[in-house]
Amino acid sequence: MDIPFEPVVLGYKVNIHLVLEYLAFFVGFRYYVYLKKKHKDHISSSNRLTIIIGAVFGAFIGSRVIGFLENPVSVSSIEQVLQLLNTKTIMGGLFGGLLGVELIKKIIGERSSSGDLFTFPLILGIAIGRVGCFLYGIHEFTYGKPTTFFTGMDLGDGVLRHPLALYELVFLGVLWKVLQAIAKRKDSVSGIVFKYFMIAYFSFRFVIEFLKPNVFLVFGLSSIQYLCILCTIYYRTTIRKLLYAD
Structure with missing residues (x-):
């Protein structure tokens, strides 16, 4: 199989990345519905729906803002505006969705933790999306720098590169198992x-991010890395408890 993988169906090239992106949303949501039925939800259905709406809007805005900041350019035409609106990143979506949820919860007065139910559907959706990123090769900016490491792969430009999407898939698989073990613990705190x-x-x-060929850097770091630092600051209390737990 060649990468980028562009299957032809009925004479038309299929954008496999786009197909798997939509599949990620569908499968992730269906898995969320399955988990919601299986586990008792302490949040009312109306509040849960409102929270989901907040997450969607927050994710939409966050993904576009951070996507633009990855490589900010001047906009001088309708085509560039449309391209800008289509530029997105899962990192901005996750953090934007988090802020959207927290804002909505304050508005409606919901104090219960709402994140655990979304966790595994999110991981599943991200994993499916990363398969699409890998198959799309250099057409999607999830490829890595050139490398002589044994994991190097030709992603469509004849250069051996770090297959970052595959690295992430392995990480997500390990993270799934670890979080499953934490979720099954009797002393597990809601939301953790x-x-x-x-x-x-x-x-x-x-x-x-250090393995990506980023071109827009501020003090040697990309916009994604600054967002990661911001997320660390946001969860500083949880990190402190984790590091100094008895």
């Missing part, structure tokens, strides 16, 4: 699984 997911994933992405 989602917090650990955010801390672990953003920490991983901070490190992996």
